[in-house]
Amino acid sequence: MLCDVCNKREATVHLTEIINDQVTKLHLCEECAKEKGAEMEEHFGLNDLLAGLADLGQTIESRAAESIKCPKCNFTYQDFTKIGRFGCGECYEAFKKHLTPLLKRIHGTDRHVGKVPLMAGKTVKDTKNIQELRAKLDKAIQAEEFEEAARLRDKIKEIEGKLKNPKDEK
């Protein structure tokens, strides 16, 4: 099938647009799709975004990414690009490098600020402690109570040292 726009190259991108209940189907080659892509961007939803990840394999870097495997459940990044789901909680850590930009694109950030569960191991309790201590630390600094700030800083370091939690690294 040839591209609907240039009628020269093979169409490899297939788009369905719905505007005011009018369904339009477009078959485009990669180059024309790129041009079209700019104007389509605002219509794209989350699914498109996730699906967009699926056309990896274009660059050496992304080919390397596909072969990353979660050590716990053996799910690969390539599996993720195909179905848009991870294999287990550990996959987040395993795919961290590629996950961060993805989460930022979906949510605008990659940092959780909401609820902390009661029981997800002692890590979480310690982490909540750290969060609270950090808040206190900010206040102490603002109030120029530097002795208190130093004390808090040391305490945070101590708990963080104990944690050595790879999930918490920057």
Add this chain to the structure above:
Amino acid sequence: MTIDSFLHQDGEWLKGVGPHSNVVMSSRTRLARNLDKYPFSHWANKKQLEDILETVREAAASVPFLKDSLFIRLKDLSDVDRLFLVERHLMSPEHAKDVESKALIVDSKEVLSIMVNEEDHLRIQVLQSGLNLLEAWRIIDKIDTELSKNIPFAYSTKWGYLTACPTNTGTGLRGSVMLHLPALVFTNQINRVLQATAKLGLNIRGLYGEGSEAAGNFFQVSNQVSLGRTEEDIIDGIERIINQIIAREETMRKNILAKNKEALSDRVWRAYGTLKNAHIITSNESISLLSAIRLGVELGIVKNLDVRMINELIMMTQPAHLQKLEGKLLNSEERDVKRANLIRDRLK
């Protein structure tokens, strides 16, 4: 208690009460949670899925709120019963597929339900009538905390609750509100509202019907972002926007009443007349006509009916409900007849 007892009770969202119940049918919160030891549902083996079911069943048994609840293995149900639960908004259509290791926990009042082994190990849901998203959050928050005493959830200090799909990561929270927006549809303003809402980070889609067709002018609005904001912040954000949509809908209703009362009455009473007399009616037609009557009731044009009854008819005329009422399987033509009979009977 069995699921058949739901058939003759008003589920939470049918009640037609609560704040802004003239425009808002119901509010819902949903939390996605996973057990930290196991792969996500789609990647887990049969033994692991069974372990998950058992862990959740035990944990739920110790939650006070769930004292009067059903634990249902979906494989033990007929297709019609599964569809029945979907129609009552107690579980998703996806949950009714590939049911081998899936379960549903639902409390006797149909406020709370937990899908086990859907996309995530747990999908906890709380429904409230009217615009009551904050209350729906408070209830689900408590239940989640109770469950977490016995279930270690997959959680990371950086990313929050870890979910199968990255669109739910963080809080795992989806708040959604079901709205009835006939005046915005009649005045052709709905598309502008839909676009504006989407730009503000909310999803909006038709509740009934398929694709871009929103049968009956019922819409569902929910948040897209689940990470980087607190739960209260997410809920507050949805409520603020919903309040504006409600205000707009109410203004348009007043405008129509002031300027086009006869045209509106004509539409409402024709709908009434059709429903009262039809002998064959499809679900799409009945929902559109019931929507028109609902507007008539909300604006005081129709005085002998109430919103609760319309809600009940919308619920009862769905395929699985009709078949449960009839006590046997019906094909689509038979359902259209049965549906018309039921409506005629109720509108007598």
